[in-house]
Amino acid sequence: MTIELIGILLIMGATMLLAVPLGRYLATIYRGDTSWSDFLAPLERLLFRLAGIDPTREMRWQQHLLALLTINLLWFFWAMLVLTTQGSLPLNPDHNPSMPADQAFNTAISFLVNCNLQHYSGESGVTYFSQVFCLMFLQFVTAGTGMAACVVVFNALREGTTEKLGNFYNYFVKSITRVLLPLSLALALVLVFQGTPMTWEGKMSLVTVQGDTTAVSRGPAAALIGIKQLGTNGGGFFGVNSAHPLENPTYLTNALENMGILLIPMAMALALGYYLRRPRLGWMVFGVMTAGYLLLQLPTLYLEMHGNPALTAMGIDQRLGALEGKEMRLGAPASALWAISTTVTSNGSVNAMHDSLMPLSGMNTLLGMMTNSFYGGVGVGFLNFFVFIIVAVFISGLLVGRTPELLGKKVEAREMKIAVIIALLHPLLILAGTALTAYLYARNPADYAGWLANPGYHGFSEMLYEFTSSAANNGSGFEGLGDNTPWWNISTGVVLLLARYLPIIGPVAIAGLLAAKKYTPESAGTLRLDTATFGLMVFFVIWIIAALAFFPALALGPLAEHVSIGY
Amino acid sequence: MKTHLLPAFRLTLVLLIVCCVLYPAVVWAVAQAAPGHGQGVQVSHKGRVVGFANVGQKFDRPEYFNSRPSAVDYHADGSGGSNKGPSNPEYLSTVRTRVSEFLRQNPTQQGSVPAELVTASGSGLDPHLSPAGAYAQVGRIARLRNLPEARVRALVAAHIHEPLVVFFGPATVNVLELNLALDSLANR
Structure with a gap:
């Protein structure tokens, strides 16, 4: 199995190599420079004409946010409408019912905020119409929303003083037509040739070789899987997501889907540098993100390949690693690679059951979501990182005793207040949510017995994971949790909303405020951001704010379980 | 607005x-x-569709190569894993039962039991075993089907899918494919 590690390293390396040209390409199209993809310009012009939008109209940061929030609100109503009536809509060959209101609320919000937490199972909980016209639609547009918001921040960091930050619809539509659609199409086409279904036929009943009757679910899966991987959405077509042998049929599809998870988030970090024509800055961001990612990835690979010590004690051959909740065609190393890829990026698709990961692997997936800025979601990953940059600039400024400056703009009290509120919002939502739920459970364990699939420390981890995943807009789960209840649907729904929009509004506001300030060209006394020293500073700020806040909770869950399991 | x-x-x-x-x-x-x-790629045998190439199906009769334990009993219209945590006592006792059951059915098994035979897959529809997982069942199948062990062993060897370019992934055996070949072997 050790030889598989070479394959894993090659997959990681190939993704990074592809991210460099993609980062350049992103910068080119967002700057509006000429690019090979300009053949799509007539299509975009047609879209804008039909929508009655002038894509050249410059917007201030407030207008950007207003445009973003308005269109998002509209999508929420569309999603609620489809999900609560899907039973009577067309494209429902399996006759699946409409969703009850609380489940529809949770699902609509969770796809609206690019989280894709799923309190339903794809085979029985939604119809093909919902999968395509509601869920897949939201996977495209919410990824586009995140990328557009990120470009507004890029734009605001340019030299000079301005209030005009480009056009929201322009960034948004280009993200879809020039990036998400072509890449999703490429991935979807590989998938259909590897055996993933793309059909409107319902499930097929058959009698197996040894005579059992079963039915095999199918559907228009390939198209959805393409965008689900690339848009850091993660909401799978089938219940078990990419662990399902039709959703992820071979090791090749697994490698490509895994690359799809990381590609755009990596490229977005590099795009910052190319966009501002400060490539070193992009590399600083990318370097910090990669260091954080590897710090979580490498131990997880080791732990999953090492197997469960409690099973080794029974004399079970675990030469292939820990296999509970894993698929044989993928194996333990590729499952460990995916587990961290999907949690550092807020993707949330899974190819193995996270509930059955080794305790410390589970902790690493949690930490990926708790930091939520090592690559992060498409667009929003950099927005989270940007908040930490602001905090690091401020602390560095205080350390050397001069006014903190970010790329020639003074960072003052107002920006700092926003940054700190956003940075602390994440731990607040996770810890308060988990604490409240743990209290409810502890007070009345008989009533809520259906919540937890595992007793003890691991049960606590299940609750912690659900809130972490919601607040990080990740969408993966310790799926043993009985989460389709009004409490879970509504509480995580609220967390999802706050954790999506505030971390977009905050950084865009900071960037907008900075953009309008007086620009002082860099001098010898300026704090240089594109250095390893500053990178290290950001790295520690992230760990101190985002990780240490969670240490007590992690000690009660995965750490305690690790110690109890017999390592 | x-x-x-x-x-x-x-x-x-x-x-x-x-x-x-x-x-x-x-x-x-x-x-x-x-x-x-x-x-979906369908597999036919004697003129009828018996399954999908990529979707695992239940094989629990002793004369077939058994597929992995499944949390959803291989119902392919509702996938699911066990979601049991690694320290869950109830889970550990389930695994212990599976180990002793396997050893009872395969008394000739030497050495430890391959992990995939006693752990549930992620999807509950895993179509594969590792080569070791298939070889571990050869003795039982040869005995029940009155076939020489060497022939059954050779059959397994012929159905191993080697990884793509050596290091991209584990070697696997598709259980459905193997069992269909086993049936044809026994019929001849």
Whole structure:
């Protein structure tokens, strides 16, 4: 199995190599420079004409946010409408019912905020119409929303003083037509040739070789899987997501889907540098993100390949690693690679059951979501990182005793207040949510017995994971949790909303405020951001704010379980 | 907000057409040229469809190579893993039972039991075993089917799918494929 590690390293390396040209390409199209993809310009012009939008109209940061929030609100109503009536809509060959209101609320919000937490199972909980016209639609547009918001921040960091930050619809539509659609199409086409279904036929009943009757679910899966991987959405077509042998049929599809998870988030970090024509800055961001990612990835690979010590004690051959909740065609190393890829990026698709990961692997997936800025979601990953940059600039400024400056703009009290509120919002939502739920459970364990699939420390981890995943807009789960209840649907729904929009509004506001300030060209006394020293500073700020806040909770869950399991 | 509402509404409509009609239509059209025509690759035996190549099915009769334990009993219209944590005592006792059951059925098994035979897969529909997982069942099958062990062993060896370019993934055996070959072998 050790030889598989070479394959894993090659997959990681190939993704990074592809991210460099993609980062350049992103910068080119967002700057509006000429690019090979300009053949799509007539299509975009047609879209804008039909929508009655002038894509050249410059917007201030407030207008950007207003445009973003308005269109998002509209999508929420569309999603609620489809999900609560899907039973009577067309494209429902399996006759699946409409969703009850609380489940529809949770699902609509969770796809609206690019989280894709799923309190339903794809085979029985939604119809093909919902999968395509509601869920897949939201996977495209919410990824586009995140990328557009990120470009507004890029734009605001340019030299000079301005209030005009480009056009929201322009960034948004280009993200879809020039990036998400072509890449999703490429991935979807590989998938259909590897055996993933793309059909409107319902499930097929058959009698197996040894005579059992079963039915095999199918559907228009390939198209959805393409965008689900690339848009850091993660909401799978089938219940078990990419662990399902039709959703992820071979090791090749697994490698490509895994690359799809990381590609755009990596490229977005590099795009910052190319966009501002400060490539070193992009590399600083990318370097910090990669260091954080590897710090979580490498131990997880080791732990999953090492197997469960409690099973080794029974004399079970675990030469292939820990296999509970894993698929044989993928194996333990590729499952460990995916587990961290999907949690550092807020993707949330899974190819193995996270509930059955080794305790410390589970902790690493949690930490990926708790930091939520090592690559992060498409667009929003950099927005989270940007908040930490602001905090690091401020602390560095205080350390050397001069006014903190970010790329020639003074960072003052107002920006700092926003940054700190956003940075602390994440731990607040996770810890308060988990604490409240743990209290409810502890007070009345008989009533809520259906919540937890595992007793003890691991049960606590299940609750912690659900809130972490919601607040990080990740969408993966310790799926043993009985989460389709009004409490879970509504509480995580609220967390999802706050954790999506505030971390977009905050950084865009900071960037907008900075953009309008007086620009002082860099001098010898300026704090240089594109250095390893500053990178290290950001790295520690992230760990101190985002990780240490969670240490007590992690000690009660995965750490305690690790110690109890017999390592 | 009013000024943004109408453009947002119209943009949503046109994007629904691009992302939810045109894009899936292209994928669907290309899928017609793919194996299985985008409906999943079906496997037929003696003129009837007995399963899908990629979807695992239940084999728990002792005269067949058994597939892995499944949390959903191989019901392929509702996938699922066990979601048991690694320290769960109830889970550990389930695994212990599976180990002793395997040893009872395969008394000739030497050494430890391959992990996949006593752990549930992620999807509950895992179509594969590792080569070791298949070899571990050879003795039992040869005995029950009155076949020489060497022949059954050779059959397994012939059905190992080696990884793509050595290091991309583990070697696997497709249980459905192997069992169909086993049936034809026994019929001859």
